[in-house]
Amino acid sequence: MVLKAFKLRLYPNKTQRNQIHVNFGCARFVWNQMLNMHIERYKNNKKAKFQGRYSMDVMLKALKIEYPWLKQAESTSLQRVNRDLDDAFQRFFNHSLQNGFPRFKSKKNTNQSYTSKFVNNNIRIVDEHHIKLPKLGLVYFKAGRILNGKIRAVTVRVNSRKQYQASILVESENQTFKKTKKSVGIDLGLKSLTVTSDGQKEDILNVDDRLNKQLRIWERKKSRRYENAKKAMAFDEHDKVLFPRTDLKQFPRYQQAVRTVAKLKRHIAERRRDNLHKLTTRLVKDYDTIVVENLSVKNMIKNHHLSASIANASWGTLISQLKYKCAWYGKKLIIIDPKNTSRICHECKQKNHEFDSLSQSEWLAAREWDCPNCHAHLDRDVNAVKNILAKGLETLA
Ligand SMILES: [Zn+2]
Helix, strand or coil: CEEEEEEEEEECCHHHHHHHHHHHHHHHHHHHHHHHHHHHHHHHCCCCCCCCHHHHHHHHHHHHHHCHHHHHCCHHHHHHHHHHHHHHHHHHHCCCCCCCCCCCCCCCCCCEEEEEECCCCCCEEEECCEEEECCCEEEEECCCCCCCCEEEEEEEEECCCCCEEEEEEEEECCCCCCCCCCEEEEEECCCCCEEECCCCEECCCCCCHHHHHHHHHHHHHHHHHHHHHHHHHHHHHHCCCCCCCCCHHHCHHHHHHHHHHHHHHHHHHHHHHHHHHHHHHHHHHHCCEEEEECCCCCCCCCCCCHHHHHHHHHHHHHHHHHHHHHHHHCCEEEEECCCCCCCECCCCCCECHHHHHCCHHHHHHCCEEECCCCCCEEEHHHHHHHHHHHHHHHHHC
């Protein structure tokens, strides 16, 4: 059994929207109350025992008596808040690096969510356009990719663009792809995003040139309109006009450019994600064993160039997709230490010490080289990826 999630864009009516926002509010209130309780307890007594999710569930009952309006909320979603807060504290206690002390939730945050648990058939996909959600009834959604399986939970979200979304967690039979008896190594580079040990180079960052061109045009328009708006505001002030314009919101043409730039960036990001999905699915289908480098060890390209930050993000996504897809489809992912993989000749396994004295930029520029030991002529990327594959397969032996 594996857990999978899929998303549906919801189109709730006005009553449903109100109920959704009541739920966001209640979930936020419970989170903040419980968090405050933990802080106060600690202040009163530094040795006070931490109250886990079950104790919080007991307190929730008392909270509902004190604040009867909490009963308007979908009840499983409030218990879920306790669980999430418990998890947040556990991560904090375990000194997980990226998780600090749990924070209060603000109403002002444009992203809000709550999660309902599946109980007594309270969540059900009725047809290709309607989903039944607790407290909301039938909610319309646009046709989407609905995964088969037993529903476990649903998270309802709204984002800053006021778009509503449900992500539905289902438990499904583990389907596997046919075994191919083939293995592959993947090198994550910047020049071509991935190189496989079959010698295929793939640049998944390349999206439609037309989109990129449009983005450049609109970014120029945006900055020009920004300058014009600034000038107009300065003139208004200087000329002491009756109603001087003081806010960029008063410049519809500038606002339109802001929206268009955001939309184009979104499209490009979606296109990239699609490309990544296609690539990872194909890899998992074609190979039984996939070997990649450990990214946290691999030297991330440290510059402020946009392409580098996109590449870094895409590598992370690529590996996480491979991780879960390999688990879903019965394939194996091996993550290896990338040390020396590009400095060793895959033919004779000797390290090329001529590289030791090179500067970083000279080293990055060395695209092809001849092995000083066995004189093989090597393509840097293809050689590295063959070493990656060999290193991964060694761990299997
Ligand atoms: Zn060699």
